[in-house]
Amino acid sequence: MAATVTSVNLSTKKTVRKTPGASGTLVVGSGFEGDAHAGDWHRQVSLLAEESIAKMQAKGLDVDAGDFAENITTRGIDLVSLPVGTRVRVGSSLLEVSQIGKECHTKCAIYYQAGDCVMPKEGIFAVVLEGGDVSVGAEITVVEADV
16 A cells, blocks of 8 residues: 555644645745745654554544644654655655654643643654645655665
């Protein structure tokens, strides 16, 4: 089974859940056009697997794509096993993994509901090397790993 994009999630503000959608446009060196997290930094795009979201659903939480503020929700790829420097093609776009997980300085609502959150441990971040449109159903392939 090929790895795929299951949701493209954007928001105009930081620290809020992102709105799931069918597509978005990645801009080189920035991230998703119109997304609050886009910019010239190392966390331009965030990715989280459906499989990780399912762990939180199993704890009884009513959560879905975008609720962890991830830009791209995936299926069929073990994101946290990709080392920093790995290049990943998402549709026609090219991303480079820049960070695995993150430190949460303030606990989110999900953490308070479940006593845990998957994004800090299982979410990954990337920079945009080649832009383009990303749509639900786009294939995700590992191009190379700089390990």
